[in-house]
Amino acid sequence: MLLIPCPHCGPRSELEFHCGGEAHIARPTNPAATGDQRWAEYLFYRSNTKGVHAERWLHVHGCGRWFNVRRDTISDRFVTADQIRSAEEGS
Amino acid sequence: MQSNRLPIGGRVDRSRRLRFRFNGTVIHGFAGDTVASALLANGVSLVGRSFKYHRPRGILCHGSEEPNALLQVDRGPGRVDPNNRATITEVTEGLTVASQNHWPSLEHDIGAINDWLSPIFTAGFYYKTFMWPRALWDKVYEPLIRAAAGLGVAPKEADADRYAQRYAHCDVLIVGAGPAGLAAALAASTSGQRVILADEQAEFGGTLLHDTGSMIQGMQAAGWLVGTVAALADCRNVRLLPRTTAFGYYNHNHVALLERVTDHLADPASGLPRERLWQVRAKQVVLATGAHERPLAFADNDRPGIMLAESIRAFINRYAVVPGHRIVFATSGASAYRAAADARAAGVEVVVVDVRPVAACGPELALLRAEGVEVLTGHTVLGSTGRKRVRGLIVAPVDADGRIGIRRKLTCDAVGLSGGWTPAVHLFSQSRGKLTFDTAIDAYRPGRSVQAERSAGAANGSYELTTCLAEGWEAGLRATGRDGARSFRVSPATPTGFVAVRVLPGEGNGRAFIDFQNDVTAKDIRLAVREGFESVEHIKRYTTTGMATDQGKTSNMTALGLLSETLSRPVAQVGTTTFRPPYTPVSFGALTGAARGALFEPVRKAPLHDWAAARGAVFEPVDRWLRARYFPRPGEDMRAAVSRECRAVRSSVGILDASTLGKIEVVGPDAAEFLNRLYINGWTKLAPGRCRYGVMPKEDGYIFDDGVVARLAAERFHVTTTTGGAARVLDHMEEYLQTEWPNLKVFLTSTTEQWAVIALQGPKARQVITPLVDGIDMSAAVFPHMAVRTGRICGVPTRLFRVSFTGELGYEINLPASQAALVWDAVYAGGEPYGIEPYGTEAMHVLRAERGFIIVGQETDGTVAPDDVGLSGMIADAKPDFVGKRSLARPDLMAAGRKQLVGLLTEVPGVVLDEGAQVVENPGQPALGHVTSAYWSDACGRSIALALVAGGRARHGQVLHVTTQAGFTAVRVTEPVFFDAGAERVHG
Ligand SMILES: [Zn+2]
Numbered sequence A: 001m002l003l004i005p006c007p008h009c010g011p012r013s014e015l016e017f018h019c020g021g022e023a024h025i026a027r028p029t030n031p032a033a034t035g036d037q038r039w040a041e042y043l044f045y046r047s048n049t050k051g052v053h054a055e056r057w058l059h060v061h062g063c064g065r066w067f068n069v070r071r072d073t074i075s076d077r078f079v080t081a082d083q084i085r086s087a088e089e090g091s
Numbered sequence B: 001m002q003s004n005r006l007p008i009g010g011r012v013d014r015s016r017r018l019r020f021r022f023n024g025t026v027i028h029g030f031a032g033d034t035v036a037s038a039l040l041a042n043g044v045s046l047v048g049r050s051f052k053y054h055r056p057r058g059i060l061c062h063g064s065e066e067p068n069a070l071l072q073v074d075r076g077p078g079r080v081d082p083n084n085r086a087t088i089t090e091v092t093e094g095l096t097v098a099s100q101n102h103w104p105s106l107e108h109d110i111g112a113i114n115d116w117l118s119p120i121f122t123a124g125f126y127y128k129t130f131m132w133p134r135a136l137w138d139k140v141y142e143p144l145i146r147a148a149a150g151l152g153v154a155p156k157e158a159d160a161d162r163y164a165q166r167y168a169h170c171d172v173l174i175v176g177a178g179p180a181g182l183a184a185a186l187a188a189s190t191s192g193q194r195v196i197l198a199d200e201q202a203e204f205g206g207t208l209l210h211d212t213g214s215m216i217q218g219m220q221a222a223g224w225l226v227g228t229v230a231a232l233a234d235c236r237n238v239r240l241l242p243r244t245t246a247f248g249y250y251n252h253n254h255v256a257l258l259e260r261v262t263d264h265l266a267d268p269a270s271g272l273p274r275e276r277l278w279q280v281r282a283k284q285v286v287l288a289t290g291a292h293e294r295p296l297a298f299a300d301n302d303r304p305g306i307m308l309a310e311s312i313r314a315f316i317n318r319y320a321v322v323p324g325h326r327i328v329f330a331t332s333g334a335s336a337y338r339a340a341a342d343a344r345a346a347g348v349e350v351v352v353v354d355v356r357p358v359a360a361c362g363p364e365l366a367l368l369r370a371e372g373v374e375v376l377t378g379h380t381v382l383g384s385t386g387r388k389r390v391r392g393l394i395v396a397p398v399d400a401d402g403r404i405g406i407r408r409k410l411t412c413d414a415v416g417l418s419g420g421w422t423p424a425v426h427l428f429s430q431s432r433g434k435l436t437f438d439t440a441i442d443a444y445r446p447g448r449s450v451q452a453e454r455s456a457g458a459a460n461g462s463y464e465l466t467t468c469l470a471e472g473w474e475a476g477l478r479a480t481g482r483d484g485a486r487s488f489r490v491s492p493a494t495p496t497g498f499v500a501v502r503v504l505p506g507e508g509n510g511r512a513f514i515d516f517q518n519d520v521t522a523k524d525i526r527l528a529v530r531e532g533f534e535s536v537e538h539i540k541r542y543t544t545t546g547m548a549t550d551q552g553k554t555s556n557m558t559a560l561g562l563l564s565e566t567l568s569r570p571v572a573q574v575g576t577t578t579f580r581p582p583y584t585p586v587s588f589g590a591l592t593g594a595a596r597g598a599l600f601e602p603v604r605k606a607p608l609h610d611w612a613a614a615r616g617a618v619f620e621p622v623d624r625w626l627r628a629r630y631f632p633r634p635g636e637d638m639r640a641a642v643s644r645e646c647r648a649v650r651s652s653v654g655i656l657d658a659s660t661l662g663k664i665e666v667v668g669p670d671a672a673e674f675l676n677r678l679y680i681n682g683w684t685k686l687a688p689g690r691c692r693y694g695v696m697p698k699e700d701g702y703i704f705d706d707g708v709v710a711r712l713a714a715e716r717f718h719v720t721t722t723t724g725g726a727a728r729v730l731d732h733m734e735e736y737l738q739t740e741w742p743n744l745k746v747f748l749t750s751t752t753e754q755w756a757v758i759a760l761q762g763p764k765a766r767q768v769i770t771p772l773v774d775g776i777d778m779s780a781a782v783f784p785h786m787a788v789r790t791g792r793i794c795g796v797p798t799r800l801f802r803v804s805f806t807g808e809l810g811y812e813i814n815l816p817a818s819q820a821a822l823v824w825d826a827v828y829a830g831g832e833p834y835g836i837e838p839y840g841t842e843a844m845h846v847l848r849a850e851r852g853f854i855i856v857g858q859e860t861d862g863t864v865a866p867d868d869v870g871l872s873g874m875i876a877d878a879k880p881d882f883v884g885k886r887s888l889a890r891p892d893l894m895a896a897g898r899k900q901l902v903g904l905l906t907e908v909p910g911v912v913l914d915e916g917a918q919v920v921e922n923p924g925q926p927a928l929g930h931v932t933s934a935y936w937s938d939a940c941g942r943s944i945a946l947a948l949v950a951g952g953r954a955r956h957g958q959v960l961h962v963t964t965q966a967g968f969t970a971v972r973v974t975e976p977v978f979f980d981a982g983a984e985r986v987h988g
Helices: A038-043 B035-041 B109-114 B124-131 B135-150 B179-189 B206-210 B221-233 B309-319 B335-346 B363-370 B424-429 B466-480 B522-530 B537-544 B556-567 B588-591 B609-614 B638-652 B671-680 B728-738 B765-772 B816-833 B839-850
Strands: A003-006 A010-013 A018-022 A052-059 A066-072 A078-083 B013-022 B025-031 B070-074 B080-087 B096-099 B163-175 B195-198 B238-241 B242-248 B252-262 B275-287 B292-295 B306-308 B326-331 B351-352 B374-376 B379-386 B388-398 B409-410 B413-416 B421-423 B436-438 B443-446 B453-455 B513-515 B617-622 B625-630 B656-658 B663-666 B690-697 B702-714 B716-721 B745-751 B754-763 B788-793 B796-802 B810-814 B899-906 B918-920 B926-939 B943-950 B959-964 B967-974
Touching: A018 B728, A066 B617, A066 B728, B013 B035, B013 B899, B025 B035, B035 B309, B109 B388, B163 B179, B163 B466, B179 B195, B179 B206, B179 B221, B179 B238, B179 B275, B179 B466, B195 B242, B195 B275, B206 B221, B206 B309, B221 B238, B242 B309, B242 B424, B275 B466, B275 B513, B275 B588, B292 B309, B306 B309, B309 B326, B309 B335, B309 B413, B326 B335, B326 B388, B335 B351, B335 B413, B351 B379, B363 B374, B388 B413, B421 B443, B453 B466, B513 B522, B513 B556, B522 B537, B522 B556, B537 B556, B609 B625, B609 B656, B609 B816, B617 B839, B625 B638, B625 B839, B638 B656, B638 B926, B656 B816, B656 B839, B663 B671, B663 B728, B671 B716, B671 B728, B702 B728, B702 B788, B702 B796, B716 B728, B728 B745, B754 B765, B754 B816, B765 B810, B765 B816, B788 B816, B796 B816, B810 B816, B839 B926, B839 B943, B899 B926, B899 B959
Parallel strands: B013 B096, B163 B195, B163 B275, B195 B238, B275 B453, B306 B413, B326 B351, B326 B413, B351 B374
Antiparallel strands: A003 A010, A018 A052, A052 A066, A066 A078, B013 B025, B070 B080, B070 B096, B242 B252, B252 B275, B292 B421, B379 B388, B388 B409, B436 B443, B617 B625, B656 B754, B663 B716, B663 B745, B690 B702, B690 B788, B702 B716, B754 B810, B788 B796, B796 B810, B899 B943, B899 B967, B918 B926, B918 B959, B926 B943, B959 B967
16 A cells, blocks of 8 residues: 655555546647547547656545655655645746 | 473463364363464374375474464354464364364375375366366366365354454564564664564564574573563563564555454453454564475475474474474484484484585584484485374485485484575565575575565574574664664574475485475476476466465475476576465455444435335435335335336325435635536526536546536535435546636535435425425426525525426425434425325436436446437537537547437337347347336336437337347337426426
8 A cells, every 4th residue: 555645644545545647638728629639649648657657646535635746656656746736826 | 191292391381271172182282382282292193184185284384384284263153264274373272173175084084085196186287177178167167176175164154253453653663573573673662763563473582482592692592582572561662563464565664464362362351353454554664574494305295293393393392392202304404403402302312314415514413413313414315104194204325416325214203304494585575675596595585675674584594593683683773763783692503504405316206295285296396397387477377386375485495496407597597476465364354354244335324214214115225325215005016116106296296315416515706617617518697596407528528427506696506416426526526626727716515415305396396395485485487497595494494496307396405414304204294185105216217217317327327428318409519618528529429320318118018128138120130229227107108218229319210129038029219208298397
């Protein structure tokens, strides 16, 4: 069971989390103008990284917040944990 | 009659005599005995039959790695447990144990015929024999194989015990309380950090428990042990867990421990769990798990009485039990000399047979010979004699070229084998640490660590006591972030070193067992190689070596070595199989913990559950909820009850507990915009006080959930979801709110359990409810269909929805769950003059199907888009975007021939189709789709069905065919509406 670093709560057991898959899959800003191939890539294509992988987690049984982490898929070591920043906090 | 018990010595408590039964015979022992030591004390050497050949087997080891002595333990009703190792089962007064895998008895076992048939039970026997014909796999071969497979019998009664689970955090977890683990704990304890020390045995000490000869720091080992354990027990920061096996090492230093709490107690205090599963998260882990001795492989090396040399030493020194009176120690290394010396000191006649030539032996040889013990160096063992007990060993000199000299029989009643040692690297390997093969000790040892752990002592391949202590100390210091070394004065020096011999030089006939528990012989492994297997993983599966419940703790290294020899390839290149949890078997009870019976899957009950139960409702599970399905009257079957309930709703009024609907309060300046982005519908123009049925797709365009959404105020929406969808819809909303649109000012709150919902449906609904309502104008003109009002009902605050899932005039009364019973009773009483009927989910399903309303998860399955179920008219085309919108224009979703929702009317009106049945154009042709809903409709006086059918909307009027239990039945395709096609009744 992973020990996942929630940026809001600190390290917590994997039991409290839900994995949201690969991070930084940007939703196309204008879907209507996005071609079928590009849209299909957005929906279905994932990198399936062996090594450091950016992924999203939801601390569903904790603070309820989504955040990004980078995890080495070979060793399961977490590299970083970032809050997903709101617009007010600046991006 | 403890004929083999020494008059003095050992760690057993002679003042506490205990009796237990073995195969019906009363056996006497002492407190501190294991079943194995007590059986040996009473001269019982035959304790089981082997797995495949039903060969007589005895006790091989003294610890948890025991492959042979597996017993059925009976502690009373509901407390029968198979496959317990006699070597770790502590004797309690009145315990009942029995041997396994024989019929009619242990002494006379018909299955032993397999032993004579052994030439056909070779490696891969099952694969070769039970391949053909295929038709016999399930009915003949599998039952046959299962019946013949030799382990204990699964208990038939439910487990009567309770099992606890707990989580723990610590700075340092030390696994194993032998010399290395104890030294590590001593060093770590001085840091003040939280330390857990766990050991699988009843007593801490490991090898020190039977090391009567060593001095540590000027003290006898036993004395040093007492002082050390006492010092640790005094440390408030150290938790000591005896009888606790660390069986699994998972990610991020998550280690699972199994603590056996009551099995060693004859009369445990009530309330104690039988076992406790610990899930420990440790900052640092020290693995001091010791090492396993290897037997030697020669013909008939498995007779009862043939044991491991160090185990004989343990039985003598720790339990004061001599397993035999004339013992031959056969060895390829030094450690057995100490066992032989201790046996001799206990008055046993001893001979040592050493495979090594004199030149390869160390000082242990001269020391033992000086005591007058006969040692045959440069000798091999050709076989053993005896049947249910070993009676002799056939030995012969062997020269450097393997030439065997004149044979000689050594009479004996026990044999101690030592083929060297294998570090117990199981947990290290489970932690994903890299094993490296060390030719100096002929074993894999811990290499590079992946997690925050370190190994010490024999687990690290260090067998000298002084090194074990020093390594343990250093590991304990380092685990607490400190550096330093300490040397421990130990005398005499530990005899170590051995020559790796895979199979002793012999005459090539006879079976040399490698894996005792799975009856795998040296021949089996050689045969597998001859048949072309090379990979260690394949050979393991083909021969089943190492695959038994002991996971090959005593056999794996010999099997690997033999494989390496046969393939002429270095062991390091042969590799090793993967070590997987659990280290030793774990009961299902411990893993399950409290999640049994009513707690296995907790049931959610709606606020009016008790009313429905008192009314005799039949319930059905819906997600985690139990919902009333129908309310049968005496003598009614389900169809009769459901028809009556439907009739009440259509003709007068019915009442339903709809509280399980999911509810989410969506609040904020951007609430309408937020919903715009999540539903296919538009919400901007929905006026406060109005409701709308909404459809929510996922980004792939497929329908995800649906429900009525009410706008209570400009910035406040009351969203309802399906019963099963409440949690995932909230998660979906949160995900988009947090990750895609964090700038939207919206709050989401789950209110499912706060609001009870009473659905009141039928033409008389308004008459029933109006007298109970305050502050709401109930007239049709002011409070129309799809409107929402707030006010009071029976004095209770309510959000009153005028909505309908039945097609009738109706209301859904939302009110605080705590007041649900009061209001329900009042509404029900108000409805009695109109013949009100409570109705359940089945009538609800029929009523909505008559009107063609879909149920998400029934008419949809995750591949159904809004247009497929005829809801594309609801899509707000003006919206530039919503989640899923772009996907609706994907080529696959626009393609012709997609499955579409249709109605099906059977040509024979009385035939009710099966939900899930396939729809075909003509029998024999591929399926066009399937039936999603099918009911007897009282209102239509016939059966009705909804179905998803390829190109369905273009097929209206066509006759298709549907599979039934009895063949095909003809159906006519219609619009998916069967009643009130003009949707007039809701306005009533
Ligand atoms: Zn959190």
